[in-house]
Amino acid sequence: MGIQVYFIYPGDLDTATGGYRYDRRLINELRELGIKVETIALSARFPFPDARALEHAAHTLGALPSNALVIIDGLAYGAMHELVEANTKRLQIVALCHHPLALESGLTETQKNDFQYSETMALQAARAVIVTSPHTATILQSDFSVPAQKIVAALPGTDAVEFAPCNGNPLVLLTVASLTRRKAHDVLIDALASVQELEWQARFVGGEHFDPKWASQLRQQVNQLGLQQRIDFAGSVDDLLIEYQSADVFVLPSRFEGYGMVFAEALAAGLPVVAASTGAVPDVVPPKAGLLVPADDVAALSSALRRLLTDKKLRKKLQTGARQTAANLPGWRHSALKVTALLNKLTSDMRESP
Structure with missing residues (x-):
């Protein structure tokens, strides 16, 4: 029986940002590698959820089967530490951190501190953390107390394309x-x-x-x-x-x-x-x-x-x-293989645990 993973994200998966494009491509690559991926949307209000958004997220996590493998995009993950902590023993939760929410520009000092606390607690409760660069891995270790052994770096891939001629005038x-x-x-x-x-x-x-x-x-x-x-x-x-x-x-x-x-x-x-x-x-x-x-x-x-x-x-x-x-940029398949290896390890660990 193949591996199944639930991929949770806020808002619309087709949103035109780098983070969502990473999610879409990773999901597609995992499916091509034989992983069954079920996508689940949370409220678009994340990372600033109101009571209704948090209630919906709680219902969503509560409806998942016990021991389910769950990847949660960081745009929501860092703002729902209480829900993560409440489900961490029942679910195999993996955080996907594009970059820490506390490092976003334009936040008030209170918002920054709230994100720092929430994300620290949520990341520590995760079974594993996927990051998109070694730089982010270093930040999570130094500023969010995430053990290095919990972190897997899966860099965004690129596709080989025709080069731009670069001869514009102007x-x-x-x-x-x-x-x-x-x-x-x-x-x-x-x-x-x-x-x-x-x-x-x-x-x-x-x-x-x-x-x-x-x-x-x-x-x-x-x-x-x-x-x-x-x-x-x-x-x-x-x-x-x-x-x-x-x-x-x-x-x-x-x-x-x-x-x-x-x-x-x-x-x-x-x-x-x-x-x-x-x-x-x-x-x-x-x-x-x-x-x-x-x-x-x-x-x-x-x-x-x-x-x-x-x-x-x-x-x-x-x-x-x-x-x-x-010529030396990483490809998407390489990133997906790293995530697949992580999912296989979590599945194996779960089967071996009493």
């Missing part, structure tokens, strides 16, 4: 990220304003529904700086590959990234990258493929953009580096 600067504070579009807009005498067009691809107020502020910022003809808020798109292959440079100065799937996808398309040296980004983007600057540093970001926009030789050098890096 050059197209691509950003792929939901319009949230952590992604630092505000820093990028200010940096672009300081190089507006140069020839370029920018596309901001990403949904606005996670933080509509912040998205509105970004649009106002663009209008106030007179960049509305230069920066296109493209919203969510169905085919990101077209975006990557139509771009010349990928730029995203996130304040923190647990991994940063879009950086790997940009490299897979052979795009030079400009990013902030924060979180796991330096592990994904090597010096030969991109320019990394300090987070929240408008002047440094502006300088990097100016260099790339005016130095064709540098762009070509980084483009070559990106193409070389693409």
Whole structure:
């Protein structure tokens, strides 16, 4: 009899973010490997659940059969520690942590502390924790007291794709990220304003529904700086590959990234990258493929953009580096095999326990 796992996530699995794309692809790969995966949606109010959302989550976990293998996405997992603790002896619960909720930008000090406590308790109650980068594994060990032996790193995969020609005129600067504070579009807009005498067009691809107020502020910022003809808020798109292959440079100065799937996808398309040296980004983007600057540093970001926009030789050098890096990016099957090995181990341990 094959392994069955229940994969639990908040909201809509088709949501266009890196985290949900990781979930979708992992689920598909696990199924191809013979794992039976049943998907279950929780309230979209997570990671800020109200009483009704928590009641629904409690009912959902309570309805699962005893000893069931359960993977819970971190967007919900870190905000439901009491439910996890109440079910940890009955279920084989695995947390999937893209990055700690407490490290999200724009939180109040109270929210940050609440997430820190809740996620610490929930992660310690898990049978195992899947992370999407060694960097996140290190953070969970040092800041959330998660034992190293409980952590499995299953990096996001990439697919081999045709390289972008990178011959735009004007050059197209691509950003792929939901319009949230952590992604630092505000820093990028200010940096672009300081190089507006140069020839370029920018596309901001990403949904606005996670933080509509912040998205509105970004649009106002663009209008106030007179960049509305230069920066296109493209919203969510169905085919990101077209975006990557139509771009010349990928730029995203996130304040923190647990991994940063879009950086790997940009490299897979052979795009030079400009990013902030924060979180796991330096592990994904090597010096030969991109320019990394300090987070929240408008002047440094502006300088990097100016260099790339005016130095064709540098762009070509980084483009070559990106193409070389693409050859060594991890694949999705490798990630799924690591998760499958974990599920097999948990199943074996469960059978051997009295």
